[in-house]
Amino acid sequence: MKITFYKYQGTGNDFVMIDDRDRSFPASQELIAALCHRRFGIGADGLILLQNDEEYDFRMVYFNADGAEGSMCGNGGRCFVRFAHDLGLFETSTIFIAVDGPHEATASADIIRLKMSPVGKVELHEEYDFMNTGSPHYVTYVDNIRETDVVDIGKDIRYGPIFGPVGGTNVNFIQVLEDNHLSVRTYERGVEDETYSCGTGVTACALSAHIREGWGSPIAVETLGGPLQVAFNAAGNNQFDDIYLIGPALRVFEGETEV
Numbered sequence: 466m467k468i469t470f471y472k473y474q475g476t477g478n479d480f481v482m483i484d485d486r487d488r489s490f491p492a493s494q495e496l497i498a499a500l501c502h503r504r505f506g507i508g509a510d511g512l513i514l515l516q517n518d519e520e521y522d523f524r525m526v527y528f529n530a531d532g533a534e535g536s537m538c539g540n541g542g543r544c545f546v547r548f549a550h551d552l553g554l555f556e557t558s559t560i561f562i563a564v565d566g567p568h569e570a571t572a573s574a575d576i577i578r579l580k581m582s583p584v585g586k587v588e589l590h591e592e593y594d595f596m597n598t599g600s601p602h603y604v605t606y607v608d609n610i611r612e613t614d615v616v617d618i619g620k621d622i623r624y625g626p627i628f629g630p631v632g633g634t635n636v637n638f639i640q641v642l643e644d645n646h647l648s649v650r651t652y653e654r655g656v657e658d659e660t661y662s663c664g665t666g667v668t669a670c671a672l673s674a675h676i677r678e679g680w681g682s683p684i685a686v687e688t689l690g691g692p693l694q695v696a697f698n699a700a701g702n703n704q705f706d707d708i709y710l711i712g713p714a715l716r717v718f719e720g721e722t723e724v
């Protein structure tokens with residue numbers, strides 16, 4: 466059958482977006498991996514279905530590029546909100562449900578502001594921090610992010626004895642640029658490569674920097690695909706709520722494909 470798809474990107478983290486309100490999309494790991502393939506398919510870091518929901522405005526179902534259902538995707542969530550806005554499903558603010566719970570969001574001409582799940586626990590280690598911001602994130606600091614071998618080191622940690630090989634983690638590298646300003650690069654599990662930006666990863670990095678550097682909210686983060694902002698309330702004891710991921714999300718093109 467023929468389906469219409471839309472391609473979105475948020476700071477270069479790109480997604481195939483499908484309006485699945487009629488639940489006709491024949492989701493399978495094989496099909497989703499094929500659609501996300503950058504040589505044989507449309508090409509994307511993930512695929513997102515927009516479905517109806519009884520309690521919330523709509524439901525976000527996110528799959529990584531390998532075709533398996535993933536945990537929460539922050540940039541995907543921002544693109545999903547832009548998609549719902551482009552479909553005319555809300556005007557300025559909405560609340561939708563994703564795998565990690567409900568998310569409020571607002572849309573303006575340029576920027577999507579997405580409320581993230583609260584973070585109840587941050588593991589602090591000498592070499593790294595680990596937390597779940599909707600997805601699991603390992604966070605470490607480097608002196609020169611440009612020269613960091615994100616893919617090789619990321620793979621070692623993701624498949625290594627602490628986090629892998631089953632399950633795994635996303636792996637983030639931070640270079641501090643100045644107060645309240647970071648540069649971040651991320652190796653993403655499920656894509657098994659570096660992406661241009663990872664929203665839940667950037668969120669984890671900002672919270673880690675708050676703890677380690679003592680900075681207040683908001684924190685600006687440069688990614689390979691452009692700038693994001695993270696606002697948050699530090700509730701004490703390394704717990705956080707009212708976390709917002711803020712940045713651009715745009716439709717790139719639409720098309721049709723046989724599935």
Ligand SMILES: N[C@H](CCC[C@H](N)C(=O)O)C(=O)O
Pocket residue numbers: 478529534535536537538539540541600601634635653654655656660662663664665666
């Ligand atoms: N790119 C996403 C993260 C996807 C998480 C995924 N890689 C997983 O751990 O299942 C983001 O913007 O937050």
